[in-house]
Amino acid sequence: MKKEVRAEIISIGDELLYGQIQDTNSHWISQELTAIGVRVVRRTTVGDNREAILNAFAAAEVNADIILMTGGLGPTQDDLTKPLLASYFECDLELVPEALESVKGFFEKRGRELTETNKLQAHLPTKCRYVPNEVGTAPGMWFEERGCVWMSMPGVPHEMKKLMQDFVLPKLREMFDLPVIFHQLIRTVGIGESWLSDLIKDWETALPEHVKLAYLPSLGEVKLRLTGFADDMESASSAVAGQLELLKPQIEKYIYAYGNVPLHEAVGILLKEKGQTVATAESCSGGYIAHLLTSIPGSSAYFNGGVIPYQNTLKESLLGVSATTLLTEGAVSERTVIEMAHGVREELNADYGLASSGIAGPSGGTAEKPVGTVWIACSYKGGVKTKLLKLTQDRSVNIHLTAISAMSLLRTCILGETE
């Protein structure tokens, strides 16, 4: 086995210690480093305080080969990371023209004036390698000092993630001789964690030493992660592939994708393959299904559009739901959601019409239809599938679960499966 490569993560900012912001960065970085075989040995969070930050630097270099920092890079007075890195590595701050260009460009794109404070962001420690931040103004800084690799990144999650994915992770893979780890993510929907684990119990117990299984449950779905350990990628991946072949037949109908493909993307891929389109009519999910579908690049190829008839009169005027249905069955009913699905499919001339109507809560429930009661329907040429969901008291959870169930229903319709 190879030498262990050790990393420390340092998060900087009073807002973290005050509990004003949840530090999701350290968690995400831990996952990414673990995934490439780097051992995270410690995480430290310090405030915007000179002594505390310098102590964190000194403590980190004792145990770690790699030190990743986030935060404290803004242009404002309370951001200290950059000047302290310079003094810690005993070098000056110098204007980096390339960095200034990038900051200028960032503001020009937005048609905004560059202030003196902004310009300061282009002044970097002379000992660092400048790493461009394409989605923000605070540049990344890479150091190779005192026998460690140091990387300073902004605290804004999407800026940090882009720097990690585009630069840091590839660079670490190339610099260090990391143990070989192969991960295979298996994404399932329509079955709970405990049922899934019962279903595959025997297979799980029979897993060999060098293949590990992890359950990664999230709202409405369960991901399985198979991890293979070996001395070369070939054996690691084939060990995982072998186990996957044994697993598949047992849970095939619940698997919607492998790897980093969310359900709404998997459904989009299916539609694209079949050259089909979908339109949405959302009452209780309030546009969230459409948002998920359109969050995927190129979704205009299969998403025609959507209607959100939040007021009942709009269910009639925009989707042609009959007044009688609304009167006799109510807005939250199988009949209404079927007419919504048919209506949006015709109005927006799509192959599938996906509809939701329910009581998201926290108020609006009745004895007969309590909060969390949701009807979903998927209309297609020659038929319609519906489902009654009995969800929670939590509005955001209900909206989320409605969307996932609707996507899952759409998927079964596209595949012509029975749920």
Added chain:
Amino acid sequence: MKKEVRAEIISIGDELLYGQIQDTNSHWISQELTAIGVRVVRRTTVGDNREAILNAFAAAEVNADIILMTGGLGPTQDDLTKPLLASYFECDLELVPEALESVKGFFEKRGRELTETNKLQAHLPTKCRYVPNEVGTAPGMWFEERGCVWMSMPGVPHEMKKLMQDFVLPKLREMFDLPVIFHQLIRTVGIGESWLSDLIKDWETALPEHVKLAYLPSLGEVKLRLTGFADDMESASSAVAGQLELLKPQIEKYIYAYGNVPLHEAVGILLKEKGQTVATAESCSGGYIAHLLTSIPGSSAYFNGGVIPYQNTLKESLLGVSATTLLTEGAVSERTVIEMAHGVREELNADYGLASSGIAGPSGGTAEKPVGTVWIACSYKGGVKTKLLKLTQDRSVNIHLTAISAMSLLRTCILGETE
């Protein structure tokens, strides 16, 4: 001004460093300590490793008066916190009958057999005060050693929270003469962090010792947090109020709310107050604006509904955008977005029609209209306001920023302000 009471939080467990579990405990504890006037100076996360845990103890007692630990208390081999606390404070582990009773009771309640391993959980360091855990089997341990207060708690969130609320927080309040801290969150939109800081530089520099300012930027908006320190709540809050009065006139038009109120909720509150309604026509934002509005309970009072005309033909058929406009100006144009806003306002008979049309990316850009080019419009009785946005290369960021800018535009229309 009272002496600052400083705390360090130590989270213990390999599962945290591997990124298998998000450490929500440290975040929650930070909020609770801040709320009672304890200053959190550092958070450290270490694995189930003897040397790392002992180092964390030693480092913590240097800076902190209070050291709170979570995790590493299970009955299994890899849980080291308890034996290490005993050796760190040079004392033995001894059976605590009261603790044994509690563990027994816990298992009897659940009709389960008490194993030898479970019994070990009742053996505690002789120097600790036993703190009963009523909702789990791992007891809390309170030490007063080496000039610090030490509290060890289980990592299971609801067990830790109960120990904190029932014992730790009251005990700390009684032991320490804590300063009173008052926080005021000021939420702004329509101005970037650096412009804001330039605008209020003089005011910021003139802030008194006992009032601190923090910038909390997030995508598309900037929050300011004013924190007042004093001996009683009265003086703390009035010190903050006084500074706020000086600040307000300088940035009034950018302030949309105080405290924990997101922009889409603040806009909803405005509409409710005025008894007005809004309808949305979203192209590039794909339903995200509607999703944000409907994520707020009771939004049906002011949100009529929305249309997502993702295909251009639907901009005509659903919203009455003229074919000529689409042909001559294109879908991403001021003229189109104005007709969308007017159209949705009439079709869905609302007081305001909010529309977006742009190139979210990553593809679909042209030299004239690059990725990130977005037009938004807000139509109202007797007029329309529009804005051209020049955003990023990142699709999800563009969708998010479009929604925030649209909400901000709607807000200025409701208030009858000029941007």
